[in-house]
Amino acid sequence: MFLNNCWYIAAWSLDIEHALVARTILNKNLVLYRQQNGVVAILEDACPHRKLPLSKGRLLGDIVECGYHGLQFDCSGNCVLAPTQSSIPTQARVRTYPVLEKYGFVWVWMGDPANADESKIFDIPNFENPAWGKTDGGVLEIACHYLWVTDNLLDPSHVAWVHQSSFGGPGTGDTPLQIKTFDDGVVVSRWIYNQALPPYYAPLVKFDGNCDRLQHYEVRTPSVCINRSIFTPIGTGGQEAELDEKAYVMVSYNFLTPVDENTTAYYWLQHYNNDPHDTAIAKQLNDGAIMAFNEDRGILEAVHIGMKNMTTPKLDLGLDAGSLRYRKILDRAITKEQAG
Numbered sequence: 001m002f003l004n005n006c007w008y009i010a011a012w013s014l015d016i017e018h019a020l021v022a023r024t025i026l027n028k029n030l031v032l033y034r035q036q037n038g039v040v041a042i043l044e045d046a047c048p049h050r051k052l053p054l055s056k057g058r059l060l061g062d063i064v065e066c067g068y069h070g071l072q073f074d075c076s077g078n079c080v081l082a083p084t085q086s087s088i089p090t091q092a093r094v095r096t097y098p099v100l101e102k103y104g105f106v107w108v109w110m111g112d113p114a115n116a117d118e119s120k121i122f123d124i125p126n127f128e129n130p131a132w133g134k135t136d137g138g139v140l141e142i143a144c145h146y147l148w149v150t151d152n153l154l155d156p157s158h159v160a161w162v163h164q165s166s167f168g169g170p171g172t173g174d175t176p177l178q179i180k181t182f183d184d185g186v187v188v189s190r191w192i193y194n195q196a197l198p199p200y201y202a203p204l205v206k207f208d209g210n211c212d213r214l215q216h217y218e219v220r221t222p223s224v225c226i227n228r229s230i231f232t233p234i235g236t237g238g239q240e241a242e243l244d245e246k247a248y249v250m251v252s253y254n255f256l257t258p259v260d261e262n263t264t265a266y267y268w269l270q271h272y273n274n275d276p277h278d279t280a281i282a283k284q285l286n287d288g289a290i291m292a293f294n295e296d297r298g299i300l301e302a303v304h305i306g307m308k309n310m311t312t313p314k315l316d317l318g319l320d321a322g323s324l325r326y327r328k329i330l331d332r333a334i335t336k337e338q339a340g
Contacts, residue, residue: 008026133270144264262304
């Protein structure tokens with residue numbers, strides 16, 4: 001169901017302080033805390049005695065104390081005190097998880113710690129580029145399986161019906177799609193020519209009139225989704241065209257962390273090629289994203305229930321080709337990992 005040997009986002013960095021925070025990722029219960037030196041630690045959220053969540057205990061300096069019988073664990077998972085025992089039991093330790101902070105997120109490696117590699121964290125180009133603006137981003141919990149969300153984020157067509165007041169626009173319902181497959185993911189894209197700007201983007205571009213528009217929907221394993229939008233003056237768009245100086249580029253980075261088979265934590269931020277210091281625009285973009293993502297959430301939670309309880313066969317459409325290819329890529333990666 002899940003690919004383990006990958007980095008997943010466990011939290012926004014700003015949300016982890018010197019306090020115990022419980023998280024569930026890939027059906028595994030974790031406890032996070034920031035040590036006094038600023039480094040985040042992540043442990044299995046279960047005391048080895050009777051599996052009481054350590055997050056229900058106390059943080060004493062950098063030591064986690066179980067709230068049942070006072071067993072204490074350091075950031076490496078070793079038990080350093082067992083008050084009721086004459087000596088510390090040899091099996092008194094908890095699993096720890098590799099952790100890194102990058103791009104404002106806390107990342108956790110859920111597989112074999114020996115395979116943890118910082119270079120495998122997904123790259124965000126221009127993240128430190130002062131000419132690019134960024135939104136504050138956010139996190140949204142969705143009561144559905146994460147693959148219904150990746151399906152949605154490989155489907156440019158749904159905006160014509162789900163996001164009519166934001167991302168939707170002429171051509172999004174019927175312009176043919178192009179699909180490109182990689183070893184670790186899929187891109188579904190299309191150029192839409194000489195059409196009006198969607199409501200969400202209309203106040204942001206630096207030119208007048210209609211536009212040529214790129215919809216680029218991409219998903220990479222395990223569940224990193226990139227939506228790239230380009231709006232450029234008519235006659236300047238196209239697969240082989242160089243980027244026009246007036247083109248507006250918006251990249252939405254969407255990181256899906258499966259909580260379990262029924263729940264997904266959806267982290268995001270937007271990155272765009274102008275107005276880097278305009279906080280009002282950043283807020284406007286983030287507020288619009290929250291509105292649109294909640295529109296998706298309503299649909300996807302209902303899809304999850306419908307697919308989980310279906311009494312007749314489902315139907316795949318042509319627009320599902322990208323998501324079906326991605327699922328095969330992910331299935332192969334999971335099968336290979338489990339065989340290894």
